[in-house]
Amino acid sequence: MVSCPSWLTEHCRYKLQVDLGVNSRLLQQHVSRTTGKLLTSSDIHNLKSSVNRQCTDVTSVLMQHTAQYPHDDIGVVVDDTHTVKLIFIQTQQMKETFAKFPEVLLLDGTYSTNNCGMPLYSFLAEDGYGQGQIVGMFLLNGESNDDISSMVEIFRTCNPAVAQTRTVVTDKDFAEISVLEALLPHVSLQLCTFHCIKAVQRKIASLSVASDVKSEMNTLFRKLLYAKGETDFAEAENEIKDTCQPFHQYLADNWYPLKARWVHYLKNQETNLGNTTTNRIEVQFGKLKQIVKNKVSLSLCLKQLLQFVKSVQMQSSFDRFLVQTKVTYNGLAGTDEGRYFGLCTRYACQKILKRQVKGDRIWSS
Numbered sequence: 001m002v003s004c005p006s007w008l009t010e011h012c013r014y015k016l017q018v019d020l021g022v023n024s025r026l027l028q029q030h031v032s033r034t035t036g037k038l039l040t041s042s043d044i045h046n047l048k049s050s051v052n053r054q055c056t057d058v059t060s061v062l063m064q065h066t067a068q069y070p071h072d073d074i075g076v077v078v079d080d081t082h083t084v085k086l087i088f089i090q091t092q093q094m095k096e097t098f099a100k101f102p103e104v105l106l107l108d109g110t111y112s113t114n115n116c117g118m119p120l121y122s123f124l125a126e127d128g129y130g131q132g133q134i135v136g137m138f139l140l141n142g143e144s145n146d147d148i149s150s151m152v153e154i155f156r157t158c159n160p161a162v163a164q165t166r167t168v169v170t171d172k173d174f175a176e177i178s179v180l181e182a183l184l185p186h187v188s189l190q191l192c193t194f195h196c197i198k199a200v201q202r203k204i205a206s207l208s209v210a211s212d213v214k215s216e217m218n219t220l221f222r223k224l225l226y227a228k229g230e231t232d233f234a235e236a237e238n239e240i241k242d243t244c245q246p247f248h249q250y251l252a253d254n255w256y257p258l259k260a261r262w263v264h265y266l267k268n269q270e271t272n273l274g275n276t277t278t279n280r281i282e283v284q285f286g287k288l289k290q291i292v293k294n295k296v297s298l299s300l301c302l303k304q305l306l307q308f309v310k311s312v313q314m315q316s317s318f319d320r321f322l323v324q325t326k327v328t329y330n331g332l333a334g335t336d337e338g339r340y341f342g343l344c345t346r347y348a349c350q351k352i353l354k355r356q357v358k359g360d361r362i363w364s365s
């Protein structure tokens with residue numbers, strides 16, 4: 001095999017480590033612009049192979065990171081056969097963010113990030129600027145109750161502020177729900193609206209009823225979901241019962257007992273800061289998968305995952321800096337409501353005063 005040219009390694013290795021899936025044409029342009037040299041397809045292949053060879057040892061990747069960032073928490077759990085069961089990542093900034101904003105947690109997982117088949121789970125909180133911030137990441141060897149329980153237990157142990165968590169938003173995964181009920185009994189468990197709709201759509205599609213009835217059941221379920229009160233909910237429930245008994249029975253067996261977890265007017269009686277879905281995590285996963293390509297080695301997955309975390313945190317810090325340095329004018333200065341402005345962020349003040357001054361212009365800039 002032809003080795004990588006030394007100039008190529010020096011100028012492009014870091015860029016390629018950040019995103020091994022980078023478009024070849026863009027990489028060629030980058031090399032040409034920074035070095036004045038041409039990059040062949042063979043050079044790209046050899047460089048990727050070189051980087052992959054450097055990331056064969058999970059232990060080395062984690063030790064290098066902890067040596068550089070000693071205050072980050074990186075944990076690995078192995079079983080009696082020395083098989084990795086769980087890898088936990090929580091940077092110092094993640095810990096500090098969650099300690100400040102523990103009220104609402106979002107939990108979701110994604111797949112195909114490594115060739116070991118380990119799903120990636122993330123805990124996410126909403127900060128005082130209304131931004132979703134990842135506050136903990138786990139790679140799990142499986143998704144059994146024991147695996148999920150180990151994850152939640154570690155997060156709880158490492159983050160005493162979880163005692164102040166009011167709500168956890170998750171999908172309708174029975175393992176997650178049962179573990180959260182057992183280990184975080186003080187929180188309100190709420191189901192992601194998007195996942196609820198998708199789950200019910202699959203059930204309706206499987207029913208042996210006419211297509212127009214299926215369409216009506218999808219519409220009526222949304223009426224249940226977004227009901228503004230008990231009267232609206234009861235009306236939709238009766239329509240379903242009169243129109244499609246099999247669907248009504250399915251809801252009675254699987255959804256009505258969990259009514260407070262998915263019906264919006266009941267969910268909004270709890271502290272959820274407007275988070276009715278896990279979409280904030282999905283957005284982060286989408287960004288992550290632009291870097292961590294499908295089913296790479298576990299060591300390379302970890303290396304790129306850690307790079308992604310640091311990149312996101314740098315961007316978040318810069319965004320906060322921009323907000324903090326932007327000049328704003330308080331139209332309520334001197335009023336009772338104005339006392340919040342010296343205590344909260346602009347975003348938080350808008351939330352607090354929304355009902356009091358709805359429709360009025362609070363800020364100008």
